[in-house]
Structures are given as C-alpha cells and as structure tokens.
Amino acid sequence: MKKIAVFSTKSYDRTFLDEANTPPRYQLDYFETRLRPETLKLVEGYDGVSCFVNDKVDQSVLEALLAEGVGIIALRCAGFNNVDLETAQRLGIQVARVPNYSPESVAEHAVAMMLTLNRKITKAYNRVKEHNFDLEGLMGFNLSQATVGIIGTGKIGLATLRALKGFGCELLCHDPYPSDAGRALGEYVPLDELYRRSDVISLHCPLTEESYHLINQQSLAKMKPGVMIINTSRGALVNAQDALDGMKQGRIGYLGLDVYELEGDLFFRDLSDQVMHDDVFALLLSYPNVLVTGHQGYFTREALTEIAQTTLANLDAHFAGDKTGNELF
Ligand code: NAI
Numbered sequence: 001m002k003k004i005a006v007f008s009t010k011s012y013d014r015t016f017l018d019e020a021n022t023p024p025r026y027q028l029d030y031f032e033t034r035l036r037p038e039t040l041k042l043v044e045g046y047d048g049v050s051c052f053v054n055d056k057v058d059q060s061v062l063e064a065l066l067a068e069g070v071g072i073i074a075l076r077c078a079g080f081n082n083v084d085l086e087t088a089q090r091l092g093i094q095v096a097r098v099p100n101y102s103p104e105s106v107a108e109h110a111v112a113m114m115l116t117l118n119r120k121i122t123k124a125y126n127r128v129k130e131h132n133f134d135l136e137g138l139m140g141f142n143l144s145q146a147t148v149g150i151i152g153t154g155k156i157g158l159a160t161l162r163a164l165k166g167f168g169c170e171l172l173c174h175d176p177y178p179s180d181a182g183r184a185l186g187e188y189v190p191l192d193e194l195y196r197r198s199d200v201i202s203l204h205c206p207l208t209e210e211s212y213h214l215i216n217q218q219s220l221a222k223m224k225p226g227v228m229i230i231n232t233s234r235g236a237l238v239n240a241q242d243a244l245d246g247m248k249q250g251r252i253g254y255l256g257l258d259v260y261e262l263e264g265d266l267f268f269r270d271l272s273d274q275v276m277h278d279d280v281f282a283l284l285l286s287y288p289n290v291l292v293t294g295h296q297g298y299f300t301r302e303a304l305t306e307i308a309q310t311t312l313a314n315l316d317a318h319f320a321g322d323k324t325g326n327e328l329f
Helices: 011-020 037-043 059-068 085-091 103-118 121-129 155-165 191-197 217-221 240-249 279-286 301-319
Strands: 002-006 026-030 048-051 072-075 094-096 147-151 170-174 200-203 227-231 252-257 290-292
Touching (some): 002 301, 011 301, 048 301, 059 085, 072 301, 085 094, 094 301, 103 290, 147 191, 170 191, 217 240, 240 252
Parallel strands (some): 002 026, 002 048, 048 072, 072 094, 147 170, 147 200, 252 290
C-alpha cells in the first residue's frame, strides 16, 4: 500500500479523507504541522505528500522530496502559488490540485461578508445580546442599488456574479480573459473603470506576479471614497499596510478579508492565549468596519467532500500512470 504524508491536517480533513479512502487503498499518515524546510524529516519513506494552502513547497523542499522518492504532491486546494512549479517540473515531481470544488462555497462566503459588513450584523448581534435594541450606527445600504465589481471571472467569480444577480445589483467585471458566461451576468470594463464605478469590489483572481498587491495606495486612490473591498482569494492581492492607511483616511469604508498576506503564521490555529505580533493585522482587527475570517471560504461539507475525493482520485491517477487533468504540468 502506498504511503502518503498528509500535511496541515485538522480533524475535519482526516474525517473526509478517511471517508474517501474507504476501503483503504493508501496509508494516509496525518500531520498537523505544515510542510516546510524544518519539517522535511517527516517525509522519510513516503511515496507522496498532500499539502494545503500554507505549506511551503519551495526548491529546497522539492529537492528533499525527490531525494526521499516522493513522486507526487497532491494539493488539497485550488491555488498553487505556494509551490515552485518550475522546479517541481524540472525534478519530475507531479503536482496535482483540486481545481473545482464547489465554487459556490467561496462565493457564498464573499456575499456573506458583503451583507455582514453592510448591515453591521456583528455589531447588531453583540448589542442585542446585551439587550441593547438601539439602531443608531447600524444603517446600511441596499445591495440592490449598488454597483459591484468582480475582479476575476473564473469559477468563483462567476458563482459570485450568479449569487449577486439575485440581489439586482449592477455588476461590473474585469478579467484578462473575458468569458461569455461572464458577459451574460455583468459588463466587462477596464480595471480603472471598475475601480471608479464600484461601491463594492470583490477579488476572485489568483495570486500572480501581475496581481500581487493589486489593491494598493494607487488603486485605492481610483476608487469611490467609502468603497467596500472583499478579498476571499489570496492575501497578497491586498497590500495590508495600504489597506490600513485607506481605512484610516476613510477611502475604504468596509474591508472583508478571508485571507491575509501573512496568514501562514496565524490562520487555522487557536492563538487566543498569545500576543499578536503583527501590528498591521492587529490594527486592522480593531476597526469596527473590518471583518476578518480565517480562510474559511472553502469550508463547507460539500467542498470538503469534493476536496477529499479529488485528492484521492489525483493520487490514483498518478500511481496508475494516468492523468485526471488536475495536474499542473
Ligand atoms: P479560476 O482559475 O477558475 O479563475 C480565476 C480567474 O481569474 C480566471 O478567469 C483568470 O483569467 C482571472 N485572472 C487571472 N489573473 C487576473 C488578473 N490579474 N486580474 C483579473 N483576473 C485575473 O479560479 P477560481 O476557482 O475562481 O479561484 C479564484 C481564486 O480563489 C483562487 O486562485 C484561489 O486563490 C482563491 N480561493 C480561495 C478559497 C478560500 O477558501 N478563500 C478557496 C478556493 C480558492
């Protein structure tokens, strides 16, 4: 039986992976820790590894994996910006991902963030818990009358557009590769026009060299004062310091982050008894009009089932000398 070292796992990952591995065809050994240079010793004797968003699969890690005879990295996520693909290909280590798991899971979370920020649900929840039924400070705006700009109209961007269509908002899109499906839902416009016209901007593009720090001082200056920005994609799409400055200046009216540039040291863990060392993040958290969730956009039953099944299917194909189409080269 092939042995797979499964990194960055929580109890829920194990539940869904064990279910997908029934009857067992792999020995899945679960590690809570991330795969990174310091934890490489754990991969001794494994045929494959499975990683998640914050595992650091750089050149040194890949070379060590090769030396151990690891032939496949089965990513349990869609994004792959944490893997040095060029080196993996050069070394002949296959990398496969789960490109298509319930895009609605992330889209619905993005919409939940828009509504929560707009209607100040967290504030209202806390007030009512204390029997304070005052409405002062809770006023929102009609999403039906707002213009929402979607950057990146792939699977998740389209699912977000479909969900927002129901609210009746005006929908703007930007993507270097416009699609008919996107055109049927919204109007493709140049990025600067999207910035100028949108009341809400939601990011659904991958993290690449071009999209790194897409939201920065310069782009913020082009947006409507008081704009709402939602990022459920990858943290480094937003320059956090510039976002903080934008909040202070009132350029950003609402900020919803499910991802954060330096989340690797924070997310998926209980740090409630520790001091927060990231000052920018701590300040962002202190703002009442900032809503942060810990990379949970994907976190639905349906998505976890799909992730586990596709991960195992990717392993099956690799060890059978086959392809699923989820391979990255
Ligand atoms: P996708 O590959 O279907 O779509 C991405 C779209 O972005 C494509 O249409 C592409 O042409 C476009 N794009 C690329 N560069 C762009 C740029 N510079 N500006 C505008 N558009 C650009 O990907 P999918 O499945 O929709 O996922 C989008 C992102 O969502 C992923 O890259 C991942 O980072 C993130 N994600 C977040 C999750 C979470 O739990 N918060 C879970 C899953 C994905």
